[in-house]
Amino acid sequence: MDLKNSTILITGGTSGIGLELVKQLTEQGATIIVTGRKPEALHDTKRRFPNIHLFQSDVSNPQDIERLYKEATQQFPDLNIIVNNAGEMRLLDVQDASKDLENITREIDINLTGTIRMVHQFLPHLLKKPAAAIVNVSSAIAFMPYSTAPVYSASKAGVHAYTQALRLQLNKTHIRVFELVPPGVNTNLQNDWVLPPNPGQMMEVDKLVSIAIKGLLNDTPEIKPFLVKVIRFLSRVMPKQLMKLGHREFEKFKQLNKKQ
Numbered sequence: 001m002d003l004k005n006s007t008i009l010i011t012g013g014t015s016g017i018g019l020e021l022v023k024q025l026t027e028q029g030a031t032i033i034v035t036g037r038k039p040e041a042l043h044d045t046k047r048r049f050p051n052i053h054l055f056q057s058d059v060s061n062p063q064d065i066e067r068l069y070k071e072a073t074q075q076f077p078d079l080n081i082i083v084n085n086a087g088e089m090r091l092l093d094v095q096d097a098s099k100d101l102e103n104i105t106r107e108i109d110i111n112l113t114g115t116i117r118m119v120h121q122f123l124p125h126l127l128k129k130p131a132a133a134i135v136n137v138s139s140a141i142a143f144m145p146y147s148t149a150p151v152y153s154a155s156k157a158g159v160h161a162y163t164q165a166l167r168l169q170l171n172k173t174h175i176r177v178f179e180l181v182p183p184g185v186n187t188n189l190q191n192d193w194v195l196p197p198n199p200g201q202m203m204e205v206d207k208l209v210s211i212a213i214k215g216l217l218n219d220t221p222e223i224k225p226f227l228v229k230v231i232r233f234l235s236r237v238m239p240k241q242l243m244k245l246g247h248r249e250f251e252k253f254k255q256l257n258k259k260q
Helices: 016-027 039-048 062-075 106-127 150-169 205-217 226-237 239-259
Strands: 007-010 031-036 053-056 079-084 132-137 175-180
Touching (some): 016 205, 039 053, 053 062, 106 132, 132 150, 150 175
Parallel strands (some): 007 031, 031 053, 079 132, 132 175
């Protein structure tokens, strides 16, 4: 993809992977549109990157997506790449009855439904562009269900499957479909966790995004750091052992959760 001459919309672009994408895509010379739910975070991002453009929007709200589409395409008719990055990850015990039915599916609403709705809304516009792309951010957990984050695991497995199907359906169009598959990454996604991850097992966000930029420039459909390639291989040859390894964290989480 030609990133320098592209206009790129990034959902959830005010923190974590999204914010680093803003930084490195700005360095590529692209025109950047950032969306997010929190006005303060949007304004902070604008202070850091004065040339970006902001829209307050929640991908879990279909009315927000409709409004975003109308305003963004009117103001930026050259928009040709959308990055579905907005996401949430919670550690959950399925036997914890404190979550109501609406709350329990938050990751599905944001990570999976939000991605599908964004694609559906923006696809007619992207089909009119001579060169366009859709970038969906999934997770290595799509290949290795993590029992401590069951709903997140389901949402990212869904993003992976949807992206594969989307790529097949659009293979005769000029729209390129990319999947960015991060491993564990040091971001603010884990700030509220009662069981913090081991920092030594996490990838630094700037390194991940550097790999992502290289993958986009080289038209690599599935952009996976080396660690993710290892996880995917192990998920094929020893899936039960891999899930058991990840499940060790659940008992620690359950005990810490009871103390809160």
